[in-house]
Amino acid sequence: MTRVALVPGCLALLPEYSSLEDPVDELRSACLAAAAWLGEDVRVIAGAQGARVASALLAEVGTAPVSSGEAAYLIVANGSARRSEKAPGHLDPRAAGFDDVLGKALTTPDPEALDALDLGLADELWADVGPIVEAADLLRTVRTVAVDYDDDPYGVRYWVARWA
Amino acid sequence: MAIVNRTPDSFFDKGATWAEDAAFERVRLVASQGAEIVDIGGIKAAPGTEIGAAEEKARVVDFVARVREEFPALVISVDTWRAEVGDAVCAAGADLINDAWGGADPELVDVAAAHGAAIVCTHTGGVTPRTRPYRIEYDDVVRDAIDSTLGYAQRALDAGVAKDSIVIDPAHDFGKNTFHSLEITRRLGEMVATGWPVLVSLSNKDFVGETLDLPVGERLLGTLAATTVCAMAGARIYRVHQVPETRQTVDMAWTIAGRRLPARAIRGLQ
Numbered sequence: 001m002t003r004v005a006l007v008p009g010c011l012a013l014l015p016e017y018s019s020l021e022d023p024v025d026e027l028r029s030a031c032l033a034a035a036a037w038l039g040e041d042v043r044v045i046a047g048a049q050g051a052r053v054a055s056a057l058l059a060e061v062g063t064a065p066v067s068s069g070e071a072a073y074l075i076v077a078n079g080s081a082r083r084s085e086k087a088p089g090h091l092d093p094r095a096a097g098f099d100d101v102l103g104k105a106l107t108t109p110d111p112e113a114l115d116a117l118d119l120g121l122a123d124e125l126w127a128d129v130g131p132i133v134e135a136a137d138l139l140r141t142v143r144t145v146a147v148d149y150d151d152d153p154y155g156v157r158y159w160v161a162r163w164a
Numbered sequence: 165m166a167i168v169n170r171t172p173d174s175f176f177d178k179g180a181t182w183a184e185d186a187a188f189e190r191v192r193l194v195a196s197q198g199a200e201i202v203d204i205g206g207i208k209a210a211p212g213t214e215i216g217a218a219e220e221k222a223r224v225v226d227f228v229a230r231v232r233e234e235f236p237a238l239v240i241s242v243d244t245w246r247a248e249v250g251d252a253v254c255a256a257g258a259d260l261i262n263d264a265w266g267g268a269d270p271e272l273v274d275v276a277a278a279h280g281a282a283i284v285c286t287h288t289g290g291v292t293p294r295t296r297p298y299r300i301e302y303d304d305v306v307r308d309a310i311d312s313t314l315g316y317a318q319r320a321l322d323a324g325v326a327k328d329s330i331v332i333d334p335a336h337d338f339g340k341n342t343f344h345s346l347e348i349t350r351r352l353g354e355m356v357a358t359g360w361p362v363l364v365s366l367s368n369k370d371f372v373g374e375t376l377d378l379p380v381g382e383r384l385l386g387t388l389a390a391t392t393v394c395a396m397a398g399a400r401i402y403r404v405h406q407v408p409e410t411r412q413t414v415d416m417a418w419t420i421a422g423r424r425l426p427a428r429a430i431r432g433l434q
Contacts, residue, residue: 010433010434011432011433011434012429012430012433012434017429017433018425019425019426019427019428019429019430020424020425020426020427020428021427021428023428023429023430024430081434087434088432088434154430154434155434156434
């Protein structure tokens with residue numbers, strides 16, 4: 001069974017943006033556990049910044065992305081960055097509903113619902129969902145889902161999830 | 165390094181911690197404010213009533229022992245130039261002898277070595293302890309400070325003081341006019357480049373006061389500006405009256421210089 005994991009593209013996960021006190025310690029722990037769970041051969045599905053986050057997480061657990069062969073998948077995507085007045089994109093009242101639909105599609109999982117996401121609305125809501133839509137087919141055959149993190153501590157909706 | 169005066173007449177606090185309990189309260193306060201070293205002194209630096217070694221010891225030795233007992237992890241420094249006093253305070257638990265007078269007592273390094281203590285090697289231009297500079301000039305004050313403090317450091321090494329227990333201090337205002345202290349500040353990086361850890365003692369001093377034309381009680385901002393310059397240059401120890409203000413200033417400059425991480429950065433990185 002192919003293992004697939006999702007982490008958010010939160011740049012605070014990158015070592016070059018480290019602080020004395022980690023502002024995303026719980027998120028980081030969940031991301032690292034998920035990355036380790038994928039094993040040694042991991043393909044990354046992500047945008048350019050997300051790929052940096054993925055590489056950093058994989059490096060932390062002692063591996064690096066591969067581009068061919070049988071592998072697990074690490075997807076870098078997240079929900080809206082417009083979930084509150086303090087959120088990076090300020091409050092958009094549509095963000096909560098969009099993320100609820102997205103969250104349900106991820107955790108069910110429901111690949112058709114992921115395929116049907118409104119990408120124009122996602123753009124307006126600063127939701128980086130391209131990689132998860134791209135990877136939706138991977139979720140058609142999975143039998144288990146584990147949601148390790150589901151929160152929006154800084155106005156951006158993050159999930160860490162594992163499918164197998 | 166927080167200044168704790170067991171004196172009735174020091175220029176900044178004017179005897180506020182002369183009483184032992186008041187001095188002890190100050191130790192508790194500065195430790196809670198983030199000071200890693202306390203610098204306990206029994207004689208003010210400026211000229212004044214002669215204080216003999218016996219009186220100096222009466223002011224600081226038992227006090228050091230009391231601080232040692234309550235704060236086992238705090239680094240205890242004693243501001244003295246006398247070997248006899250250094251010996252007694254080290255026996256009572258002091259870790260560091262801050263000789264602000266540039267090795268005027270040649271046996272001080274032997275005392276530090278015998279106790280495994282650290283020592284601050286300062287530059288004073290060769291003046292006698294507790295005297296003010298008068299018409300002192302240098303061809304190059306920074307060169308003189310480096311040569312003098314490194315010479316002192318070598319004497320300490322030769323006496324058996326551990327290499328990582330030696331600190332150098334250009335000693336702003338000591339044997340220097342305001343122009344000298346400003347130049348030392350501007351060129352502090354040259355002292356840092358020697359590789360020895362550099363201590364700076366800037367707090368509320370006359371070079372700040374003369375630069376800004378401000379009396380003793382109004383020199384904090386000028387002190388912090390000079391602190392920033394020294395922190396950017398890489399000074400490691402700051403001997404100060406105002407701990408939280410200095411801690412923030414040094415942390416900020418040290419982080420700008422790329423030597424410390426931000427406390428907690430998330431803005432724009434979510």
